[in-house]
Every structure is written in structure tokens, then in C-alpha cells.
Amino acid sequence: WVSAAEFADSVGADVINSSLGYIDFDNPLFNHSYQDMNGATNVSTRGADRAAEKGIVVVNSAGNSGNDPDFPYIGAPADGFNVLSIGAVDPDGVRASFSSIGPTYDGRHKPTIAATGQNTFVAYGMSDAGFGNGTSFSSPVIAGMTACLV
Numbered sequence: 001w002v003s004a005a006e007f008a009d010s011v012g013a014d015v016i017n018s019s020l021g022y023i024d025f026d027n028p029l030f031n032h033s034y035q036d037m038n039g040a041t042n043v044s045t046r047g048a049d050r051a052a053e054k055g056i057v058v059v060n061s062a063g064n065s066g067n068d069p070d071f072p073y074i075g076a077p078a079d080g081f082n083v084l085s086i087g088a089v090d091p092d093g094v095r096a097s098f099s100s101i102g103p104t105y106d107g108r109h110k111p112t113i114a115a116t117g118q119n120t121f122v123a124y125g126m127s128d129a130g131f132g133n134g135t136s137f138s139s140p141v142i143a144g145m146t147a148c149l150v
Contacts, residue, residue: 001077002047009054014150016048016056017143019136021063021075021100034073038105042076045083052082057150059143061135062087062111063100074100074110084146085110086139088117099135115141 001018008016022044023032036042039049048058060078062085065071078085078100088096096118102110117138123129 001044005047005051005056005058009051009056013056015059015143015147016051017059017140018077019061019134019139021061021065021078023063023065023071023075032076034071035105037073037076037079039079039081039108042079044077045080048077048080048083052080057084057143057146058082059084059086059139059146061085061139064088064098064134064136066099066101067097072101074102074104078110079104079108081108084112084142086135086142087111087114088133088135088138089114090118091116091120096133098133099138113142114138 005016022042025031039045052058060083062074062078074085077083088099090096104110115138117135118133119131120137122132122137
């Protein structure tokens with residue numbers, strides 16, 4: 001993630017959108033805990049905050065683990081101090097139950113904002129369309145709106 005952000009900076013990007021959350025890894029030794037969601041521990045979070053310090057608006061999905069009793073929280077880099085963490089709502093504006101929640105471990109309110117992400121009409125491939133769910137749909141909506149403003 002950090003390498004991609006460095007490249008984005010080198011080519012003059014104004015906005016970075018990513019729909020991911022670093023929590024679990026193939027090697028459990030690298031897994032993150034809720035205590036790590038403090039805006040200062042994760043490498044991707046620190047890289048995202050550095051990109052924001054350089055003037056890039058960083059938008060990241062909050063995650064889809066809101067129904068997980070063990071870890072309903074946002075993942076990295078959405079826990080960053082300067083990262084817009086995007087949750088999901090249904091077409092009526094009600095929080096989607098799967099949308100990951102805050103606060104961060106250090107008590108900051110996250111997600112920052114929410115956009116449509118439940119029962120959302122989306123394109124699949126080059127010729128299909130249908131309905132989908134996920135903060136991965138919400139985050140690009142906010143990133144696109146942000147790009148129109150910067």
C-alpha cells in the first residue's frame with residue numbers, strides 16, 4: 001500500500017481510494033489486534049497519514065466486519081488520523097449492519113462518513129450489472145466526490 005501511495009504522490013495524484021483493510025494475514029504472527037487500530041501502529045496507516053500530510057486526500061473503506069462479534073472494527077489504514085474512513089448505508093441512509101464500526105482504539109470516531117453500499121446497483125465486468133454490498137462500493141463514491149472538489 002505504501003509503495004502505491006508513494007507512486008501516486010510521484011505522479012501528482014490528488015486523491016487515493018482504497019477498498020481494503022489490513023487485519024488478518026496468511027501468517028498469524030502479522031495479524032493486527034484492535035489495540036493496533038490506534039492511528040500510529042500499522043505501516044499502511046502511517047503511510048496513509050504521510051500521504052495526507054503531503055496534500056493527498058486519502059479515502060479508505062471502513063470494512064465489512066460489522067457483524068463479526070470478535071472484530072467489528074475498522075482495519076488499517078482506515079484508522080489513520082488523516083484518512084477518510086468510509087462506512088456503508090442502505091438506500092434509506094440506515095447504517096448497513098456489515099459496515100465496520102469505530103471507535104479507533106484511542107477513541108477517535110470512525111468511520112468518518114458513510115455512502116451507499118448496501119443493495120447498491122453496480123457493474124460487473126464489461127456487460128453485466130446487478131446489486132452488491134460492501135464498503136468497497138461506498139469508498140469510491142466518496143473518493144469520486146472528493147476528486148470533483150479538489
